[in-house]
Amino acid sequence: MTERASGRGRPPVTRRVLDILGAFSAERPALSITQIARRAGLPLSTAHRLVGELTCWGALERDADGLYRIGLRLFEVAALAPRGPALREAAMPFLEDLYEATHENVHLAVLDGLEVVYIERISARDAVHVFSRVGGRWPAHATGVGLAMLAHSDRDLQERAIAAPLRRFTDRTISSGPQLRRALAEVRRTGVAISDGQVESFALSVGAPVFGPDDTVVAAVAIVVPNTGWDARSLVPVVRASARGISRALGAPRAVRPPETAMHGA
Known part of the structure; x- marks a missing residue:
């Protein structure tokens, strides 16, 4: 035969x-x-x-x-996917609050390997232009949501990202392993990821990780605004609060514990 x-x-x-x-x-x-x-x-x-x-x-x-x-x-x-509707339903009230703070772009994304997949986006008609769309993918190393998730992912995935070829989109894109390693350490230190001009030179993204019931990272939320006229530091508290609120809604133990600053103050 x-x-x-x-x-x-x-x-x-x-x-x-x-x-x-x-x-x-x-x-x-x-x-x-x-x-x-x-x-x-x-x-x-x-x-x-x-x-x-x-x-x-x-x-x-x-x-x-x-x-x-x-x-x-x-x-x-697709609506049966565990990282789809249930996550979006828990996140929507916080995403809407985040949108009201800027009337720019608000993203909710999950990590799939070394890429992010956007599962929700809220945007005003005159918001800064971004390439993201619901269902769209983007390299994790170049986005605020991607950096926020990678920084809290397991070590093997982080090392894969650091060793992988890193596609460059602008002269500010993270494009080397050592540079990405430093960026992920900074995200863990501050609790937020700032991606300034990495995908488009005029866009600034501030993202924070969202945790699930077992305290592992399940998603990330971000605001994307023009990088002129906005100070990333002014966006950090609202993005952090949004991510923490979604994590609490998902039952993440770390989200129901008092923040470290509050514990120190007590």
């Missing part, structure tokens, strides 16, 4: 299905069947069959122009 006849030369069906879903992106949210086949690296006939099955199930939808988009069924499934 040849390799082709036995099927060993083809990727499994699950891989082909994931390749189809992975063909879509924020830049290409609508694709024709030919584009899907090409981007997924599949024969047109195979793509046509699998796309038909995915459409019947609701993972894909076909619009009036014959283009395919991600379907609502995937949104329903």
Whole structure:
């Protein structure tokens, strides 16, 4: 029996299905069947069959122009993720308060490997421009939310980040391992992460970690404002308070203990 006849030369069906879903992106949210086949690296006939099955199930939808988009069924499934709706529900009151403090950009993100995934964003129409979007990813080392989470992640992940190639976006982006190590130590010392001009030269992000019931970091919250006219130090108390409030809502033991400054004062 040849390799082709036995099927060993083809990727499994699950891989082909994931390749189809992975063909879509924020830049290409609508694709024709030919584009899907090409981007997924599949024969047109195979793509046509699998796309038909995915459409019947609701993972894909076909619009009036014959283009395919991600379907609502995937949104329903994604809503079951433990770091999704429950975290957003606990965080929303604090995110809204944080937004009222600046009327700029407020982010809630989780860590996925060495990248952050944004799960909520509140922004005014005239807020400073940022590339983030709900569901979007960004390298952790260049963002306030990413630095806040990395600094409190396990040591192995930190060392992976420090040893990894660090993509540079501006002349202020952290771009070396020693530089990242110092930045993470500073986040642990101060309780906040300040990312000034790392992704866009005119944007300033102040982020703080959010902890879960076992006191491990589960997310981070941040404000992003223009770096002219704003002093990062003035944003630190409100960002810290927001992160602590979300952590308390999630049942983090460290969030219900008095802050160290209050204990020393007592």
